[in-house]
Amino acid sequence: MLSKPESACFVIADISGYTGFLAGVELEHAQDIIADVMDTMVRRLRPPFRLAKFEGDAAFFYAVADKVDGSALQDAVEAAYFAFRKRLRNISQSTSCACNACNRMQDLDLKFVCHHGEFIKQKMSGRDELAGRDVILVHRLLKNGVNERLGGHAYVLYSDPCIRAMGIDPTAQGLVEHRESIDIIGEVTCWVCDLEAAWQQENDRQINQVTREAAAAVIEFDIAAPRPAVWEHFTQPGLRPKWRAADEVRETSQSGRRGVGTVNHCMHGPHAIIEEVLDWRPFDYLTISTLLPMPDAPKVIMSYAFLEGKPGATHIEIRLARPKPKDQAFLDHVGAEFQKTITAEIEKLRQMLEGQDGAPAAVEEPMLPVPAERFLTQPARTNLPT
Structure with missing residues (x-):
């Protein structure tokens, strides 16, 4: 039987600065750091979201739903980002290591893209994969012009279909309208939240x-x-x-x-x-x-x-x-x-x-990366030139 389309909210969390971070640093400590902060972020998003798969420096999530609680979605994304920032800060304060990876971990940041639409499940290599126009669209929205507007700050980009599914007034909540032109799909209206500003407000709040x-x-x-x-x-x-x-x-x-x-x-x-x-x-x-x-x-x-x-x-x-x-x-x-x-x-x-x-899972979720936590207490042994 053919798979039936389902409605879902999709979220992609993407680590910014990943490629530059890995260039010229000690890979064993870099991998420990990436695994640790990715683990921290993923655990804040699921539930309510289910992890579909890891995609290199990104993680793809979804939640099957026709409608989305707008406050809950924004809270989940911000909580994941705040946990990511706090974890980086805690690692930096805890480590005695002076390697390049540990020195440059603060260069890492996050961006999120959220979209609502339809998908079907198809079996590939023994596991369910999500497919469909909206799955393609949320991935295409990762390549956008938001950084030029925010100066490289962390952000979350909500598509207009996601905003409608959330049932919120984006301007009343301080979101900024943004448009992206996607090949074949056409122009997509989106709304941007500056997560760096939200992080500063969180730190300043009594x-x-x-x-x-x-x-x-x-x-x-x-x-x-x-x-x-x-x-x-x-x-x-x-x-x-x-x-x-x-x-x-x-x-x-x-x-x-x-x-x-x-x-x-x-x-x-x-x-x-x-x-x-x-x-x-x-x-x-x-x-x-x-x-x-x-x-x-x-x-x-x-x-x-x-x-x-x-x-x-x-x-x-x-x-x-x-x-x-x-x-x-x-x-x-x-x-x-x-x-x-x-x-x-x-x-x-x-x-x-x-x-x-005890309910059966919709898909078998990928195992989370396990950090060695070596960098928290021990300097790296490396042959990289100093």
């Missing part, structure tokens, strides 16, 4: 997190599912009612993108629990203020922290901020009931996510 040490109480759980999957079930309005005791979640955001300042009305019949997002760090933590529909209820501040657990698992910490003295009695009154309720809800979420974990 942290607002209830730490474990400063919390009045910490409620902990473990779920055998990756952090991005757990995160999206905690944050996406369409997913939260599937496991939390709410009829629906009504989300309001000025720009249309979920994050700091987003207000949620968690509806319980005619009553609403009102949440405001105070800090938003996918997929690490979020901090919210919660106002219960009760007389004289104070706002309760809490952070949801999502930590790496066992391989492929997430450790969740719900950290409640210490209340003002006048609010202590109220928190004592509702605290036990909250813990009882959230424990039952997390158990439902655990069953949902861990049940999905």
Whole structure:
């Protein structure tokens, strides 16, 4: 039988400066560095994306979907880029090696291309490959004129079909229109986000997190599912009612993108629990203020922290901020009931996510490159001239 076309969101993450980096450096350390940062980036994108294959200095991902959660896609791409930059910085600070590869690792950067369209699967060399016009298009969009506009900064390029599938207003979110002319296909309208600017904003943004040490109480759980999957079930309005005791979640955001300042009305019949997002760090933590529909209820501040657990698992910490003295009695009154309720809800979420974990994969994903991590502590042995 012929394969049926499927709709998907495609993402290609491409390492910039790869060829120049490899020229004249110690290959064993260069390969360690590339494998390490590629591993870091890939693990931030899947899920929600599935790795189709590695393509030299790039990785090709896709997620089968007719529609895309615009906030979730942008968060996933930015989280992957931020993790890439932090990993490069951490490696540089940790290594004592003075080889060319370790000295020049900061020359590496990332660019992303995102597109939405159709594909079919075809069997090649014993594995499924993605094929179709849109698969070709997303690859052709890698060769573009964005660098001339941004001066070589990291960026993400969204095609207009991807923007429509995301259901967002690109100008309201600060994206810049860009057009590319592709042979045979014709002109393609795209939208650009400057990831270097996003990285600087991330570094400058003030942290607002209830730490474990400063919390009045910490409620902990473990779920055998990756952090991005757990995160999206905690944050996406369409997913939260599937496991939390709410009829629906009504989300309001000025720009249309979920994050700091987003207000949620968690509806319980005619009553609403009102949440405001105070800090938003996918997929690490979020901090919210919660106002219960009760007389004289104070706002309760809490952070949801999502930590790496066992391989492929997430450790969740719900950290409640210490209340003002006048609010202590109220928190004592509702605290036990909250813990009882959230424990039952997390158990439902655990069953949902861990049940999905055993589902058959759409394709056999490539193994991730394994870094030797030698460069973190040991200088390279090389015969290259100094």
